[in-house]
Amino acid sequence: MFAFVAQSPVMQLVEQFEAAARAAAARVDRVPRSADAIAAAVQRLEPGAKRIAIAEPMDVDAELFSACRRLPGAFSGGGKKEFAAADAGLTDVFAGVARTGSVCLDIDHEDAGYVSLLPRAHVAVLDSARIVARPADLFRPDVLGGAGLTRNFVFITGPSATGDMGELVRGAHGPHRIHVLVLV
Secondary structure (H helix, E strand, O other): HHHHHHHHHHHHHHHHHHHHHOOOOOOOEEOOOHHHHHHHHHHOOOOOOOOOOOOOOOOHHHHHHHHHHOOOOOEOOOOOOHHHHHOOOEEEEEEEOOOOOOOEEEEEOOHHHHHHHOOEEEEEEEEHHHEOOOOOHOOOOOOOHHHHOOEEEEEOOOOOOOOOOOOOOOOOOOOEEEEEEOOO
C-alpha cells in the first residue's frame, strides 16, 4: 500500500522555480542554510575563480556569507573596474519568481547591482521562503512584507542573451553564467 505524501507549498514553488530558471539557462542548486555550504557551492560552481566580489547581503543573514569572505581572492567594496575584473560575483536576492525562474535583486543596496552585473558569473543566494508564484505577487503589500513596493529592483532571468547578429550569444550584456543557490 502506498501513502500519498503532500508536498509543502514552499517546496512546490521551489520545484517550479528550478524548472523555469533552468529553462532560462540558469543553474540552480539547493544548499543547506549554512555559511560553509554556500562557500562550498561557490567553489564547486566557479572552481577557476581567482577574484570573487561579494556584496553585503540584505535579505539573508550576513553570517551566511562569512565563509565566502574567507575564500581565496574574495573581496568586498571597490569600484566598477574591480568588480568587472572579478571572475564571479556573489549577492543575495530578495525574491524569486516560480513561474519565470527570475530572481529579484535590489540594485540600490550597496554594490549589489555592480556585483551581479559586471563579473563573468553571478551567484545569487535565494531563501526558499521568499519565492513567490508570479511576478505580480511582488507588487502586493501582503507579500514579503511589501518589499516589492519599496525597493528599486531588477528581475534577472538567466544570463543575458542576444541573437541580433545571428546565433544566440549568452552574456552579451552581463554575466555569462547565472547560478542560483536556493537555501533549504
